Amino acid sequence: MVKKFKWVYLFLLLFLFQLPVQGEGKLIFDHADLLLEDKYSELSSLAEEISQESEIDIIVIIEENLKGNGIDIEKYTQDAYDQYKFGYEKEYGNTAILTIDLKGREVYLAGFGDYQKYLTNSRLDEIREDITPFLSENKFDLVIEQFIKEVDRHIGMPISPNNIFLKTWFQLIIALIIAATIVGIMLFNMGGKVTVSHQTYVDNSRIKAKRDVFTHKTVTRTKIPKNDNNSGGGGVTSGGHSHTGSRGSF
Amino acid sequence: MLIHHTCPNCGADMNFNSETGMLSCDSCGHNQSVEQLEDIKLTQTFEQDDAREYHCENCGAVVVTDKDTTATSCSFCGGAVILVDRLSGELAPVQVIPFTISKEEAMQAFKKWCRNGRLTPKGFMTANRVKNITGMYVPFWMYDLNNDVEVHAKATKVRTYTSGEYQVTETSHYDVYRKLDIDYAKVPVDASEKLDDQIMDKLEPYNYNDLKPFKTAYLAGYLAEKYNYNDEQLYPRVKNKVKSYIDNYITSTINGYTSVQYHQKNINTKQKHSYYVLLPIWMIYYDLEKQEHNFLMNAQTGKIVGKPPVSMQKVSLWFLGLFSSSFIVLKIIALLLGGALW
Ligand SMILES: [Zn+2]
Numbered sequence: 001m002v003k004k005f006k007w008v009y010l011f012l013l014l015f016l017f018q019l020p021v022q023g024e025g026k027l028i029f030d031h032a033d034l035l036l037e038d039k040y041s042e043l044s045s046l047a048e049e050i051s052q053e054s055e056i057d058i059i060v061i062i063e064e065n066l067k068g069n070g071i072d073i074e075k076y077t078q079d080a081y082d083q084y085k086f087g088y089e090k091e092y093g094n095t096a097i098l099t100i101d102l103k104g105r106e107v108y109l110a111g112f113g114d115y116q117k118y119l120t121n122s123r124l125d126e127i128r129e130d131i132t133p134f135l136s137e138n139k140f141d142l143v144i145e146q147f148i149k150e151v152d153r154h155i156g157m158p159i160s161p162n163n164i165f166l167k168t169w170f171q172l173i174i175a176l177i178i179a180a181t182i183v184g185i186m187l188f189n190m191g192g193k194v195t196v197s198h199q200t201y202v203d204n205s206r207i208k209a210k211r212d213v214f215t216h217k218t219v220t221r222t223k224i225p226k227n228d229n230n231s232g233g234g235g236v237t238s239g240g241h242s243h244t245g246s247r248g249s250f
Numbered sequence: 251m252l253i254h255h256t257c258p259n260c261g262a263d264m265n266f267n268s269e270t271g272m273l274s275c276d277s278c279g280h281n282q283s284v285e286q287l288e289d290i291k292l293t294q295t296f297e298q299d300d301a302r303e304y305h306c307e308n309c310g311a312v313v314v315t316d317k318d319t320t321a322t323s324c325s326f327c328g329g330a331v332i333l334v335d336r337l338s339g340e341l342a343p344v345q346v347i348p349f350t351i352s353k354e355e356a357m358q359a360f361k362k363w364c365r366n367g368r369l370t371p372k373g374f375m376t377a378n379r380v381k382n383i384t385g386m387y388v389p390f391w392m393y394d395l396n397n398d399v400e401v402h403a404k405a406t407k408v409r410t411y412t413s414g415e416y417q418v419t420e421t422s423h424y425d426v427y428r429k430l431d432i433d434y435a436k437v438p439v440d441a442s443e444k445l446d447d448q449i450m451d452k453l454e455p456y457n458y459n460d461l462k463p464f465k466t467a468y469l470a471g472y473l474a475e476k477y478n479y480n481d482e483q484l485y486p487r488v489k490n491k492v493k494s495y496i497d498n499y500i501t502s503t504i505n506g507y508t509s510v511q512y513h514q515k516n517i518n519t520k521q522k523h524s525y526y527v528l529l530p531i532w533m534i535y536y537d538l539e540k541q542e543h544n545f546l547m548n549a550q551t552g553k554i555v556g557k558p559p560v561s562m563q564k565v566s567l568w569f570l571g572l573f574s575s576s577f578i579v580l581k582i583i584a585l586l587l588g589g590a591l592w
Pocket residue numbers: 257258259260261262275276277278279280
């Protein structure tokens with residue numbers, strides 16, 4: 001009985017080891033044991049599915065306490081990328097990482113690889129703002145689900161999917177303004193318009209005297225506003241990999 | 251005194267022909283150039299309260315005129331008559347731009363303009379309801395003006411850059427001074443009280459290459475009127491007119507600043523010359539649903555001015571068309587950028 005169990009265990013272990021070779025590594029690192037088992041596998045398969053679809057590794061790292069141990073969340077995320085060599089179908093490839101520091105109440109989102117163009121600092125800010133309400137309510141399964149879906153929503157979009165230009169109501173207003181302006185100009189001009197100017201009747205014009213005297217200079221300095229909730233952005237890992245990022249607390 | 255231009259060959263009345271620029275006789279086809287004609291010079295001046303009756307020298311009928319008429323045709327025999335005593339003395343025009351667009355060409359051009367009216371009602375576009383089309387010489391004063399302009403302004407150049415954690419805005423302040431000398435030549439102002447000033451301004455420009463020394467023969471076959479206001483009375487209008495031109499020019503001489511604030515603008519306008527001239531227009535009376543619409547055409551360039559009727563149906567169609575097409579274009583761009591359909 002014991003032997004049989006060992007055999008099964010060995011087989012399972014081998015099977016699990018085979019997975020990374022096929023390019024299907026672990027995507028969710030729940031170092032705080034926060035997720036129930038079935039929730040974990042559900043989210044893992046969602047991350048797996050979206051990763052394949054969007055050609056980007058979607059990584060979630062949950063840590064018990066980074067800040068308290070004097071670890072910077074951004075640096076931690078960078079080191080994780082260097083160490084695990086994340087990337088879709090290659091080492092150091094396209095990767096989106098969400099790192100959560102439970103005790104430190106901090107979160108860091110990073111984009112690596114070519115797909116940084118879809119996960120710019122400002123777009124990561126948008127995603128972070130989307131998941132922050134769930135973070136504050138400690139609904140971490142929803143946080144992870146939302147993060148995966150948002151990354152999927154941004155990949156392949158030349159502009160942010162949240163861009164106002166993509167909103168139908170905005171397109172309607174712009175179309176309304178264009179139509180009203182053109183019809184207004186047509187109505188205004190339909191009785192003829194004045195077509196003479198200075199140029200029509202000028203016989204001779206000259207500047208007899210001109211002076212442009214500098215008197216004084218005024219300088220104002222304003223501190224560039226820094227969001228307390230959000231510092232950083234992207235950077236470069238110790239391994240020399242550049243990335244985008246968004247940092248915040250919850 | 252009333253004159254006819256009669257044909258030296260057959261004695262019939264001659265009319266000015268806008269195509270040839272000559273007087274021509276409809277009966278025998280004789281053409282006569284206008285430049286060589288000697289005008290009758292009257293020494294007597296026109297009396298303001300002149301309610302005199304004029305009689306057609308062809309048929310003896312009373313020629314109907316109002317107090318401003320200087321040229322018309324006999325309503326009985328159709329002969330072109332010119333009221334030369336109203337074109338003499340201080341009422342003598344110096345120059346004239348003759349008609350270059352004939353009545354037929356004017357009608358054609360007007361029909362074309364009506365067809366192109368994108369917001370006018372359907373019935374209007376056929377232009378077969380033209381009630382009347384009249385060629386008329388409108389009295390104008392033209393002014394040669396010299397303008398002495400002095401401008402004091404405060405201007406700024408703004409430079410912004412980031413330095414460390416700061417956004418730095420550097421504003422350089424300047425005292426700007428300009429002394430300008432601007433000459434305008436032959437700025438026209440209509441001197442008829444009947445015609446709307448704003449509409450007349452839109453008829454400009456006239457091409458001054460066609461300005462000819464005045465001869466009464468140019469008026470033969472057209473209506474003409476004398477001025478209601480003299481050059482002194484119209485001077486404020488022309489001053490006001492060139493003010494916008496001057497403002498334009500001033501702006502063009504002050505470049506490279508972020509903002510310009512004018513503190514003092516002294517414009518000293520002096521009149522160098524004024525000329526009394528007659529400029530040609532076609533007046534088109536048009537009936538649509540018992541409403542009369544008047545249009546004016548520059549009879550030298552063909553430019554048409556007037557308030558055409560507006561079809562609310564067409565306005566709405568245009569609006570809807572432009573609205574939906576620009577919405578579709580925006581939607582397509584959005585879809586190409588990866589947006590959703592809704
Ligand atoms: Zn003849």
